[in-house]
Amino acid sequence: MISIKGLSKYFTSNKQRITAVDDLTLNIKEGEIFGVIGYSGAGKSTFVRLLNRLEDPSDGQVVIDNQEITKLNAKKLRLARQEIGMIFQHFNLLWSRTVRDNIAFPLEIAGVAKAERQERVQELINLVGLSGREDAYPSQLSGGQKQRVGIARSLANNPKVLLCDEATSALDPETTNSILDLLVDINEKLGLTIILITHEMHVIRKICNQVAVMEQGKIVEQGEVLDVFRRPKETVTRKFVEQVMGADDEDESVSHLIDTYDQGIIIRLHFIGETANQALISQVAKKFDIAINILQGKITQTQAAAYGTLFVQVEGDSEEINRAVSFIHDETSVEVEVVRHAE
Template identity: 50%
Template structure:
């Protein structure tokens, strides 16, 4: 478990003091994948670097598996860091060393027993799907393959925690999916706690269990990924989610609609029910789908649809009430009366 208690990180600049992390508290459970989302400058990378004390917090505490890292001596901190792996946006591989030599170098730095280094490096290459690249050099690898080496290197010393700082932002969408699938597989097989920093909501949706949204050094929203996607509260979170769901209706289309436009949200099993079809049979109205999408978050469906309802005012009101009762989330976008 990771407990971040009232952590603040201040930086001194020529223009004065800047607050990078502003009184942040979080609890990240053992074995979960936790995402921290925010735009550039939000403070998320500073917070991540505070987690293994690459950045010393100005105030507050970082407790990992019951140990407060901020109270350790330099020697104790070096030992504690051996159980905290880290993956970066840039791969930082040694170009003059082969792939297996890069991993052995990391094992050596972690004081891994010399006689076991080659065997351990080969196990890690097998784990990340690069056993056949054992003796090639970094320049011969794609970006995704280089990041797999970075992951293998971060796992070298059997860490309990894996910190990922924008680990997929330099990769194309297809490669990003494969890296996220690898991280999820590692999480499930090894029981690792993974903290993932990103500015891409799609990344969080893909593999995270819970998440926090950062803005100006503060946490503005926190919760399960599904709940936040289903009912975002902070304006920044709504903006992030809107970029993925993309359910904006062109103004021209709205002007041309003659009926009442309703936005529906279907959670979980509701997404598979015939709610709209039942409504059309029960009430004297016509329906016209304008937009719709079903996202799967942690394999649970979340459906959002925009529907135009046409008919007598009284019947339309009854139909909307029915939709609200069935879905629990029916919002009138424009009233046709």
């Protein structure tokens, strides 16, 4: 659907060249919700503006639905942009226009007839949950309602791609979740490909299929969200994961558990996907003559699946403990590791 090759953007400041996007290459599948995360200055907002040529690239190419955006002349680019919707952090609404008229604006520019325009606007108002607010002005709306207007406006021309540049950064957590739920609903109903730019890992965790991590204009890590959460490779990625999971000083944690609990064995269980929601502990406790004490753990939910880690202390006859550990290893999809053996 979207192919990006060798994309770069340079700016000149005080006779020095500044690289905002540096030789970036990506492929994004049709219908995917693809997240791009990075701290301020990483180049992510410049990157998203290159996709619809609000910024012209210095090098490289962008191909969307078999059309090379980077080679289009002004007239063809205007037509191509109708298939690329965009929503912004600060809404960018026309303050002198009502909700209805804001949504209708891109249709007016496209020359859509009035009757068809009115019908389309009402469809979008219903889709984004703004029924009854059609005649309100932006100053009369909450932040979440303003962003819903922005989303509806971006969908007016039936785009194939929706670009979201920090679309929830100006919103409170509850409103953020409602907007993310709306984006998922739109993705499922319309089959839109969504590219989500953010600096908040919980946004990536909640709705994205894939994520690319940007730092100093480059993509330093990329993959399925669940894999990136489970095994972050780069320092910047680990910092983002800690936004959701907390700092993971696992070696220190294991040492503390070993020093604190001196009976039985201590095992670490890794839950992935459906197993994160299974009652494994109670199942094992009933099946084997052992005592299980949950020491600590954490679990999170990504768009693809849940995952988490649990430390437990197991006491009982050593042979029975071994049978229980073998059962978990052989008969379930939970990964098990003995981190402290019986004395």
